Amino acid sequence: xxxxxxxxxxxxxxxxxxxxxxxxxxxxxxxxxxxxxxxxxxxxxxxxxxxxxxxxxxxxxxxxxxxxxxxxxxxxxxxxxxxxxxxxxxxxxxxxxxxxxxxxxxxxxxxxxxxxxxxxxxxxxxxxxxxxxxxxxxxxxxxxxxxxxxxxxxxxxxxxxxxxxxxxxxxxxxxxxxxxxxxxxxxxxxxxxxxxxxxxxxxxxxxxxxxxxxxxxxxxxxxxxxxxxxxxxxxxxxxxxxxxxxxxxxxxxxxxxxxxxxxxxxxxxxxxxxxxxxxxxxxxxxxxxxxxxxxxxxxxxxxxxxxxxxxxxxxxxxxxxxxxxxxxxxxxxxxxxxxxxxxxxxxxxxxxxxxxxxxxxxxxxxxxxxxxxxxxxxxxxxxxxxxxxxxxxxxxxxxxxxxxxxxxxxxxxxxxxxxxxxxxxxxxxxxxxxx
Ligand code: HAM
Numbered sequence: 001x002x003x004x005x006x007x008x009x010x011x012x013x014x015x016x017x018x019x020x021x022x023x024x025x026x027x028x029x030x031x032x033x034x035x036x037x038x039x040x041x042x043x044x045x046x047x048x049x050x051x052x053x054x055x056x057x058x059x060x061x062x063x064x065x066x067x068x069x070x071x072x073x074x075x076x077x078x079x080x081x082x083x084x085x086x087x088x089x090x091x092x093x094x095x096x097x098x099x100x101x102x103x104x105x106x107x108x109x110x111x112x113x114x115x116x117x118x119x120x121x122x123x124x125x126x127x128x129x130x131x132x133x134x135x136x137x138x139x140x141x142x143x144x145x146x147x148x149x150x151x152x153x154x155x156x157x158x159x160x161x162x163x164x165x166x167x168x169x170x171x172x173x174x175x176x177x178x179x180x181x182x183x184x185x186x187x188x189x190x191x192x193x194x195x196x197x198x199x200x201x202x203x204x205x206x207x208x209x210x211x212x213x214x215x216x217x218x219x220x221x222x223x224x225x226x227x228x229x230x231x232x233x234x235x236x237x238x239x240x241x242x243x244x245x246x247x248x249x250x251x252x253x254x255x256x257x258x259x260x261x262x263x264x265x266x267x268x269x270x271x272x273x274x275x276x277x278x279x280x281x282x283x284x285x286x287x288x289x290x291x292x293x294x295x296x297x298x299x300x301x302x303x304x305x306x307x308x309x310x311x312x313x314x315x316x317x318x319x320x321x322x323x324x325x326x327x328x329x330x331x332x333x334x335x336x337x338x339x340x341x342x343x344x345x346x347x348x349x350x351x352x353x354x355x356x357x358x359x360x361x362x363x364x365x366x367x368x369x370x371x372x373x374x375x376x377x378x379x380x381x382x383x384x385x386x387x388x389x390x391x392x393x394x395x396x397x398x399x400x401x402x403x404x405x406x407x408x409x410x411x412x413x414x415x416x417x418x419x420x421x422x423x424x425x426x427x428x429x430x431x432x433x434x435x
Pocket of ligand 1: 079080081082112114119120121122124125126128129130258259281282283284285286287304305306307308309310311312
């Protein structure tokens with residue numbers, strides 16, 4: 001027996017179905033917004049993340065899976081996908097003026113050496129998007145609204161957008177200086193992490209979780225007083241547009257996010273369930289105005305994006321029963337009553353599958369009772385019974401498991417029969433809907 005590597009987990013059976021459902025829903029929304037898929041390598045040169053995610057972030061300082069390959073090159077398993085996607089956009093010279101914006105979506109595993117805990121893994125999956133091009137506050141709004149609609153599509157009802165403006169370089173440099181002056185006076189009593197952050201990126205002190213430090217943060221100077229007119233105007237346009245779209249938000253002046261590449265708008269979506277449980281942030285993102293240049297691209301190109309943790313979404317959806325409405329049932333479960341009918345059963349299953357009916361066949365040779373039990377366990381709509389008479393007559397018994405009715409159907413009329421029944425069910429439920 002081998003154990004799982006600490007912080008990793010198997011995604012199997014119904015759990016895997018949940019992941020596929022989440023990913024497919026997210027991809028569908030992204031495609032409606034005209035995003036295209038990017039698949040970049042899991043391994044990148046370590047320097048890419050040092051330059052982008054940043055030397056002062058916890059991710060680069062403590063959490064990267066970094067190793068030397070046999071050619072002595074420092075390689076890192078990606079802790080997120082933004083850096084790789086931007087690298088790929090730059091390397092592939094996709095930024096010709098006529099082609100921007102580049103709208104990329106991605107999904108795949110990420111690696112962070114974090115302390116494993118509920119919902120936090122060392123290998124986890126992200127879905128995300130990056131929109132790269134010229135600057136418009138409305139691009140940021142489009143990114144935020146894509147994130148909002150995706151979560152709505154997945155069934156999240158009471159979402160709260162938490163948003164902040166970190167300003168452009170000028171705003172941030174001014175602000176960092178006053179923050180340094182402020183925190184310098186309190187530093188002795190602050191936690192070790194804050195002392196580190198003071199040296200590396202003073203902004204990160206703002207999201208320290210230590211209660212005593214939070215008291216000090218409360219009275220710290222606020223970014224809003226140091227924003228340039230341009231940043232302020234930009235942020236106001238974003239907020240106004242969100243109002244118009246009916247996306248409710250809360251401005252949190254201490255939201256800085258854990259990655260160093262952000263500037264201007266940063267955001268997270270928080271979720272509270274119908275039972276009142278606060279699950280915190282489901283995803284996060286923001287604008288970056290220097291990242292593309294930092295990775296070797298042109299100077300005047302900026303971007304905005306977000307990423308959602310699939311594990312996080314799956315666990316909150318399970319906990320809040322949001323998967324209950326998803327239909328993962330089987331259409332047909334075929335039950336040959338004798339081993340010698342199995343090849344015929346397989347032939348019928350193939351024809352059903354080719355005609356769009358999700359089907360399975362019992363090849364375990366259980367008795368009728370056992371097979372029926374299995375059909376119910378699989379939430380199959382129909383149980384198809386193949387006995388001696390049916391083999392003789394080239395027919396099959398179709399048992400509708402929801403209505404407890406059954407009929408013998410000639411095999412060459414089976415698909416037509418099921419199509420008709422499906423149509424009836426469909427028009428029935430539509431009718432019901434209209435009432
Ligand atoms: P992030 O906030 O570091 O942002 O990660 C995004 C999401 O990934 C989190 O909200 C969380 O759901 C999930 N996540 C992060 N760490 C873990 C973990 N250890 N286990 C499970 N889930 C985790 C980014 O990664 C940015 N690249 C987002 C972005 C894209 N910003 C602009 N573009």
